[in-house]
Amino acid sequence: MLEIRNLHAGIEGREILRGLDLSVKAGEIHAIMGPNGSGKSTLAKVLAGHPDYEVTQGEILYRGSNLLELAPDERAREGVFLAFQYPIEIPGVSNANFLRMAYNEACKHRGEEELDPLEFDDLLREKMKIVEMDASFINRSVNEGFSGGEKKRNEILQMAVLDPHLAVLDETDSGLDIDAMRIVAGGVNKLATPEKAIILVTHYQRLLNYIEPDFVHVLYQGRIAKSGGKELAEELEQKGYDWIREAANGRGVTA
Amino acid sequence: MTPIAAKEKNDFLPAVRLFAKTRGEGDPAWFAGLRQLAAARAEELELPTTRDEEWKYTNIAPILKTPFRQVFDLQLNGLREKDLTPYLIDETRGSRLVFVNGLYSPELSDASNVSAGVAIGNLGAIPETLSGQLHKHLGAYADYGKQAFTALNTAMLGDGAYVHIRAGQVIEQPIHLLFVSSAAEAATVSHPRVLLIAERGSMATVIESYFAAGENRYFTNAVTEVFAAEGASIEHYRLQEESDRAFHIGTTHVHQERESIYRSCAISIGAELSRHALNVALTDEFTETVIDGLYVVAGRQHVDNHTVLDHRKPHGTSRQLYKGILDDSARAVFNGAVFVREGALLTDSRQLNKNLLLSSESRVDTKPQLEIFADDVKCAHGATVGQLESDELFYLASRGIGAEQARALLTYGFAEDVISKIRLRSVRRQLDRMVLEKLHQNLEVN
Ligand SMILES: Nc1ncnc2c1ncn2[C@@H]1O[C@H](COP(=O)(O)OP(=O)(O)OP(=O)(O)O)[C@@H](O)[C@H]1O
Ligand SMILES: [Mg+2]
Numbered sequence A: 001m002l003e004i005r006n007l008h009a010g011i012e013g014r015e016i017l018r019g020l021d022l023s024v025k026a027g028e029i030h031a032i033m034g035p036n037g038s039g040k041s042t043l044a045k046v047l048a049g050h051p052d053y054e055v056t057q058g059e060i061l062y063r064g065s066n067l068l069e070l071a072p073d074e075r076a077r078e079g080v081f082l083a084f085q086y087p088i089e090i091p092g093v094s095n096a097n098f099l100r101m102a103y104n105e106a107c108k109h110r111g112e113e114e115l116d117p118l119e120f121d122d123l124l125r126e127k128m129k130i131v132e133m134d135a136s137f138i139n140r141s142v143n144e145g146f147s148g149g150e151k152k153r154n155e156i157l158q159m160a161v162l163d164p165h166l167a168v169l170d171e172t173d174s175g176l177d178i179d180a181m182r183i184v185a186g187g188v189n190k191l192a193t194p195e196k197a198i199i200l201v202t203h204y205q206r207l208l209n210y211i212e213p214d215f216v217h218v219l220y221q222g223r224i225a226k227s228g229g230k231e232l233a234e235e236l237e238q239k240g241y242d243w244i245r246e247a248a249n250g251r252g253v254t255a
Numbered sequence B: 001m002t003p004i005a006a007k008e009k010n011d012f013l014p015a016v017r018l019f020a021k022t023r024g025e026g027d028p029a030w031f032a033g034l035r036q037l038a039a040a041r042a043e044e045l046e047l048p049t050t051r052d053e054e055w056k057y058t059n060i061a062p063i064l065k066t067p068f069r070q071v072f073d074l075q076l077n078g079l080r081e082k083d084l085t086p087y088l089i090d091e092t093r094g095s096r097l098v099f100v101n102g103l104y105s106p107e108l109s110d111a112s113n114v115s116a117g118v119a120i121g122n123l124g125a126i127p128e129t130l131s132g133q134l135h136k137h138l139g140a141y142a143d144y145g146k147q148a149f150t151a152l153n154t155a156m157l158g159d160g161a162y163v164h165i166r167a168g169q170v171i172e173q174p175i176h177l178l179f180v181s182s183a184a185e186a187a188t189v190s191h192p193r194v195l196l197i198a199e200r201g202s203m204a205t206v207i208e209s210y211f212a213a214g215e216n217r218y219f220t221n222a223v224t225e226v227f228a229a230e231g232a233s234i235e236h237y238r239l240q241e242e243s244d245r246a247f248h249i250g251t252t253h254v255h256q257e258r259e260s261i262y263r264s265c266a267i268s269i270g271a272e273l274s275r276h277a278l279n280v281a282l283t284d285e286f287t288e289t290v291i292d293g294l295y296v297v298a299g300r301q302h303v304d305n306h307t308v309l310d311h312r313k314p315h316g317t318s319r320q321l322y323k324g325i326l327d328d329s330a331r332a333v334f335n336g337a338v339f340v341r342e343g344a345l346l347t348d349s350r351q352l353n354k355n356l357l358l359s360s361e362s363r364v365d366t367k368p369q370l371e372i373f374a375d376d377v378k379c380a381h382g383a384t385v386g387q388l389e390s391d392e393l394f395y396l397a398s399r400g401i402g403a404e405q406a407r408a409l410l411t412y413g414f415a416e417d418v419i420s421k422i423r424l425r426s427v428r429r430q431l432d433r434m435v436l437e438k439l440h441q442n443l444e445v446n
Helices: A040-048 A072-077 A095-110 A117-130 A135-139 A148-162 A178-191 A230-239 A242-252 B013-022 B029-044 B061-065 B081-087 B128-137 B148-155 B390-397 B403-419 B425-438
Strands: A002-011 A014-024 A029-033 A053-062 A080-083 A090-094 A166-170 A197-201 A215-220 A223-228 B096-100 B118-122 B161-165 B175-182 B188-190 B193-198 B203-213 B218-228 B233-241 B247-256 B261-268 B273-282 B288-297 B302-311 B317-326 B331-340 B348-357 B363-372 B378-386
Touching: A002 A040, A014 A040, A014 A053, A014 A223, A029 A040, A029 A230, A040 A053, A040 A072, A040 A080, A040 A166, A040 A197, A072 A080, A072 A095, A072 B390, A080 A148, A090 A095, A090 B390, A090 B403, A095 A117, A095 A135, A095 A148, A095 B403, A117 A135, A117 A148, A117 A178, A148 A166, A148 A178, A166 A178, A178 A197, A215 A230, A215 A242, A223 A230, A223 A242, A230 A242, B013 B029, B013 B148, B029 B128, B029 B148, B061 B247, B081 B175, B081 B203, B096 B118, B128 B161, B128 B193, B148 B218, B148 B247, B161 B175, B161 B203, B175 B188, B175 B218, B193 B203, B193 B233, B203 B218, B218 B233, B218 B261, B233 B247, B233 B273, B233 B425, B247 B261, B261 B273, B261 B302, B273 B288, B288 B302, B288 B331, B288 B403, B288 B425, B302 B317, B302 B348, B317 B331, B317 B363, B317 B403, B331 B348, B331 B378, B348 B363, B348 B403, B363 B378, B390 B403, B403 B425
Parallel strands: A029 A197, A029 A215, A080 A166, A166 A197, B096 B175, B161 B193, B175 B203, B188 B218, B193 B218, B203 B233, B218 B247, B233 B261, B247 B273, B261 B288, B273 B302, B288 B317, B302 B331, B317 B348, B331 B363, B348 B378
Antiparallel strands: A002 A014, A002 A053, A215 A223, B118 B161
16 A cells, blocks of 8 residues: 655755655555654645655655655555654635535546536535534635644544545544543544555553554654554553653664 | 915816706706706815815825716616626615716616615605605715815706605615616716605615716716604615725715714725715614725726714714725725714714725725713723734644635635625625625635
8 A cells, every 4th residue: 555665755955764664555554653753744744745844855655656656645645644743724614615616526537427516415415424524514614713622633533534545643542521532433434444554653641542543653863663463552651752762862873 | 255266177167067958847946946056066176185185195196187078968888787787786686876977877776575664765856755855864964165075966856866864664675765876988086876765764775876888987976865754763785896996985964863873884895996985873862873884996996085074062972983995005094083072971982994905006095083061971992903813823723724825714704794794695795795706715605
């Protein structure tokens, strides 16, 4: 599904990702953890194609082809989805219009029939049940005036509607109460089928109680410093990141 | 009065003189008298130039360069009801007055469904029973003594629209006043006039539309006066959708009495050169004023909005949101003055002007102006000028929405902030369509 090799990327001449390798197969759930500022969101944005970030070295293969050649909207239509750490508010544009447009763009791309507002409404109502969202959210402006938790749930709603192949969730669990956490996890688990892949960026082990990852990686200073199974998340929860830092810096002197 | 030296050439005066001579005897004496007074002022007042602070950024030279023909008799020039269709508003069915080149058209008007509590009709044919009421207010708020364009308009008093809402009446059916310019061979000038009177405790919605059948050049010099008596509530929409080659100068004067509510939304989409001045006088206590505006211009259009909120007594509340979208090399001017007079305690006023520039060639001059002479008031004002946010564009892109669609959606969203507050669905739809058309954007929204 996704093959990242020796990825170097940065912003305004400052390198943030420094030789990152990651391989994700269909049907897998990967969790990425790591201290603040280690480059997790940068990785997520590079995958989604944020124009401010520059890839200086390395490659990313997505379903066999070069992801870096695609514009961000093309990546999305090809099935890459990013749930933002800080979802953007779009005043004046209703959730319904926004989602229908996004959905129909993907339909067009696949050569499928587009849905009219009524047909789409049915689909949307179905998906809204997954995130237990009130119907009034449909006609509100995208994320405008939403609480932090509502924004995150709205990201999951978008994911459910767009049904991506590869979903990258950047701290979707942060700032959620227990109920919202359960709802978000439910949405993710619905998507987790053998044909799909999911990358979860998180700081907390508790999300991984609801969504069981196949792999856990620690990102540190722009590289994967350690990988393991879900027991690695538990270890991090107990010991923090210091031992990772020490190990990495021990290596870093010579690097 | 001593004649003023170096007077700008005023080509509108011959028509004023001719009108004074040829207008029949039918008008009430006070009406003809008002016209005469204004004509005398029109002869004396200079047309504004960019040397006037109020006209600093709006140069009317292109208007003065064009020779205009004043139309004295109604000619439809082939105009039919179906030409009005794109501008009609469903909710106002059977409650509309139509003026063609400034002249009342009974044929295109339809007053078959006007509520009993309101009288609407042509100022050029005022019924006896209303003469006294209209006399009290016509010319009382729009100052023909100082403003040259208002003097010209008043000097040409003839046809026009009056709306008189009787005390205590709630008028459910909104009233639509349409001012359409219809192509004759030469460019025409018209001086539309509206008088809207809401007596004590009454309530009504009135829409003014300015547009053209065709792409001709013409000049509209419109003046509207609004009187809201104690406890009256008025919702007022002004849709300037003139042809892209037109000139439009509009002035609206609002006089609010105690506990009255005035809500307006002024839209400027058309015209090569346009200006709308909205002056609201909050003359007594506990008034509430909401003035919204939206201007959307492209090509080489120039649009100017001047507003004045004059808080004269305590406990007045005013809210203002004016938004502008500029594309190509369009220019916009916003000047919003808020006065809080001595003694206007506990005034609560908020004003915001936001501009979205879609092109690096477009330009806006915005000046919110706050002058407070009273204590214990709450006032906030501000202006912003910006481009589409790259974070917003990326967010839409990350959902598969292409660059062009994303631009259209964000631009639409920016305008929607104002449009969505309009209570009439047909007006919202008309504006959605016109805004997107103006910006050459295709977007299917519902
Ligand atoms: N737009 C930007 N301009 C300047 N520096 C940036 C920008 N985006 C990221 N950085 C820097 O890059 C580094 C990595 O940031 P990133 O957001 O990827 O971290 P993160 O691992 O997601 O952290 P967190 O856990 O706090 O979300 C940080 O030092 C950050 O300050
Ligand atoms: Mg982050």
